[in-house]
Amino acid sequence: MHIDGNTRVYAVIGDPVTAVRSPEWFNALFDRNGVNAVLIALQVKRGDLATVFAGLKTIGNLDGLVVTMPHKNAMCELLDELGPAARTIGAVNAARRMPDGRWQGDMFDGRGCVRGLLDQGHELANRSVFLLGTGAAGSAVAFALAEAGVKQLIIDDVDADRSAAVAQRVKQVFPAVDVRTGKLDPGTVHDLVINATPLGMKADDPLPFEPASLAPSTLVVDVITKPVVTPLLEKARSLDMKIHSGNHMHAGQAVEAARFFGLKI
Amino acid sequence: MHIDGNTRVYAVIGDPVTAVRSPEWFNALFDRNGVNAVLIALQVKRGDLATVFAGLKTIGNLDGLVVTMPHKNAMCELLDELGPAARTIGAVNAARRMPDGRWQGDMFDGRGCVRGLLDQGHELANRSVFLLGTGAAGSAVAFALAEAGVKQLIIDDVDADRSAAVAQRVKQVFPAVDVRTGKLDPGTVHDLVINATPLGMKADDPLPFEPASLAPSTLVVDVITKPVVTPLLEKARSLDMKIHSGNHMHAGQAVEAARFFGLKI
Numbered sequence: 001m002h003i004d005g006n007t008r009v010y011a012v013i014g015d016p017v018t019a020v021r022s023p024e025w026f027n028a029l030f031d032r033n034g035v036n037a038v039l040i041a042l043q044v045k046r047g048d049l050a051t052v053f054a055g056l057k058t059i060g061n062l063d064g065l066v067v068t069m070p071h072k073n074a075m076c077e078l079l080d081e082l083g084p085a086a087r088t089i090g091a092v093n094a095a096r097r098m099p100d101g102r103w104q105g106d107m108f109d110g111r112g113c114v115r116g117l118l119d120q121g122h123e124l125a126n127r128s129v130f131l132l133g134t135g136a137a138g139s140a141v142a143f144a145l146a147e148a149g150v151k152q153l154i155i156d157d158v159d160a161d162r163s164a165a166v167a168q169r170v171k172q173v174f175p176a177v178d179v180r181t182g183k184l185d186p187g188t189v190h191d192l193v194i195n196a197t198p199l200g201m202k203a204d205d206p207l208p209f210e211p212a213s214l215a216p217s218t219l220v221v222d223v224i225t226k227p228v229v230t231p232l233l234e235k236a237r238s239l240d241m242k243i244h245s246g247n248h249m250h251a252g253q254a255v256e257a258a259r260f261f262g263l264k265i
Numbered sequence: 266m267h268i269d270g271n272t273r274v275y276a277v278i279g280d281p282v283t284a285v286r287s288p289e290w291f292n293a294l295f296d297r298n299g300v301n302a303v304l305i306a307l308q309v310k311r312g313d314l315a316t317v318f319a320g321l322k323t324i325g326n327l328d329g330l331v332v333t334m335p336h337k338n339a340m341c342e343l344l345d346e347l348g349p350a351a352r353t354i355g356a357v358n359a360a361r362r363m364p365d366g367r368w369q370g371d372m373f374d375g376r377g378c379v380r381g382l383l384d385q386g387h388e389l390a391n392r393s394v395f396l397l398g399t400g401a402a403g404s405a406v407a408f409a410l411a412e413a414g415v416k417q418l419i420i421d422d423v424d425a426d427r428s429a430a431v432a433q434r435v436k437q438v439f440p441a442v443d444v445r446t447g448k449l450d451p452g453t454v455h456d457l458v459i460n461a462t463p464l465g466m467k468a469d470d471p472l473p474f475e476p477a478s479l480a481p482s483t484l485v486v487d488v489i490t491k492p493v494v495t496p497l498l499e500k501a502r503s504l505d506m507k508i509h510s511g512n513h514m515h516a517g518q519a520v521e522a523a524r525f526f527g528l529k530i
Contacts, residue, residue: 004286009307043324054316
C-alpha cells in the first residue's frame with residue numbers, strides 16, 4: 001500500500017475499533033483494484049459523533065465513512081439523506097459525500113450477509129431461519145433474508161419490543177414470508193440459525209445459544225468477525241455441524257460499500 | 266504497511282495536500298521502526314480548520330498532526346500549549362495530544378533544515394547565509410540557522426515588515442549572529458543561498474532568484490519538496506553549482522516530529 005497526497009481517504013468510525021476488520025477488507029480491495037485510497041479506523045466515542053462528523057465531512061479528500069457500533073442509529077440524524085435500506089431499518093453502516101456536497105447513508109449489513117451466504121453455496125430461497133439479535137446488524141439481516149426469499153424467519157432479542165417491531169416491519173415489506181418472533185425451540189428444525197448479538201466478541205461471553213440443542217443439519221452462522229471462529233462456531237464445529245463465519249458477510253459488505261463510495265471495484 | 270483496528274493514526278492537514286511528502290516520510294519511518302501507525306493527508310480548507318480540529322482532537326486513536334500551509338499560524342490559536350520554537354515563531358508544524366488530553370504544538374521546520382544540511386556534510390558554523398522568504402518555514406529556518414552558529418544571516422521577503430520583524434527577533438535571541446534584512450546582491454559571496462518562498466511549486470512560477478548571478482561556490486538550497494529538483498535547483502545544477510533539495514530538510518523533520526509524537530524512532 002502506498003499513501004501520498006493524492007490518496008482518497010475513508011474511515012470506519014466506532015468505539016471500540018480494535019476489533020474492526022474494515023481496514024483489512026477495504027485496503028485489500030483498493031490494492032487489488034489499483035485504487036489510490038486508504039481506509040483507517042477512528043475511535044469515536046458515542047457523545048463525540050456529531051463533533052467528529054462535523055469535522056470529517058468538511059475534509060476535501062475524505063469521501064466516505066463506514067459506520068459501526070455504537071453509531072449506526074445516531075448517524076442517521078446527522079446525514080442529509082438516507083438510502084432505502086437505511087430508512088427502513090433506521091440505521092446506516094456507510095455514508096458518502098454526494099456530488100452536490102450533501103452526505104447520504106445506507107445500510108449494507110444485510111445485503112453483505114446474504115451475498116456471503118450465497119457465495120459460500122448456501123441456498124436461502126424457501127429455507128427456514130432463526131435469527132437471534134435485532135440491533136442494527138440483526139435488523140438489516142432480517143430484511144435481507146426476507147428479500148432473498150426465505151420461507152420462514154423467526155426472530156428473537158433480549159428486547160422483546162424491538163424484535164416485535166422488526167418482525168412487523170419485515171412482514172409489511174415482505175408479506176409472503178412467514179415472519180414472527182419466537183424462542184429457539186430445540187424441537188424445531190431450522191436450516192440456518194444466526195447469531196446477530198455481540199455475544200462472542202469478549203472471551204468470557206456466554207454462548208448466545210447452545211449448538212448441541214440444534215438439529216445436526218443446522219448451518220450455524222455468526223456475524224462476529226473477531227475472533228473469526230467464535231466460541232459458538234468452535235462448539236458447532238466440534239459437533240460436526242456446518243458453520244459460516246462473519247468474515248463472509250463483511251467481505252461482501254466491503255464490496256457493496258466501496259461501490260456505494262463510487263469506486264470502480 | 267498493514268492497517269488494522271489497533272493502528273495509531275496521524276494526519277498532515279493542509280490545502281492543497283496533493284504535493285505533501287509527509288505520508289511517504291512518516292510511513293517509511295513507521296515501517297522501518299515496526300510501529301503500528303499510519304499518516305494520511307487530509308485536505309482542510311482555511312476556513313474549516315477550527316471545525317476539523319475540534320473533531321480530530323476528540324478521536325481516541327488520533328495522536329498527532331503535521332500542520333502545513335495555510336494552517337501553520339492559525340493552528341497556534343487552537344492549541345492548549347506551544348513549545349519554545351512555536352512560541353518564538355508564532356507558527357507550528359506539528360501538534361500532539363499530551364497525556365492529560367491537552368494539545369501542544371511545536372515547530373520543526375528549522376531544526377529539520379539544519380539537521381538535513383549537517384547530515385549531507387554541509388557545515389553551518391561561521392558560514393554566511395542569504396535566506397529568501399520569512400513565512401512560517403522561513404522564520405523557523407532563520408532561527409535554527411542562528412542557533413546552529415552561522416556567522417551572518419541576511420534575510421529578505423516581499424513583505425519587508427515581516428522580514429524586519431523576523432530579523433529583529435532572531436537578533437534578540439542570538440545577539441552573536443550578524444542578522445539583518447537585505448537584498449540578494451550579486452557582488453556579495455554567500456556560502457548558502459536558501460529559497461524558503463513557495464516559488465517553484467507551480468510549473469509556471471518564476472525563479473525566486475537567478476543562480477547565475479551568484480558566486481559559483483554557493484550552495485543553493487530549496488525547501489520545496491515537490492518537485493524534488495525545482496527549476497531553481499535544476500538551473501543551479503546546470504551551472505555546476507552545489508544544490509540541496511527540500512527532501513533532506515523534511516526527512517530530518519519527520520524524525521523530529523515522530524519523536525515529538527512520542528513514538529520510539
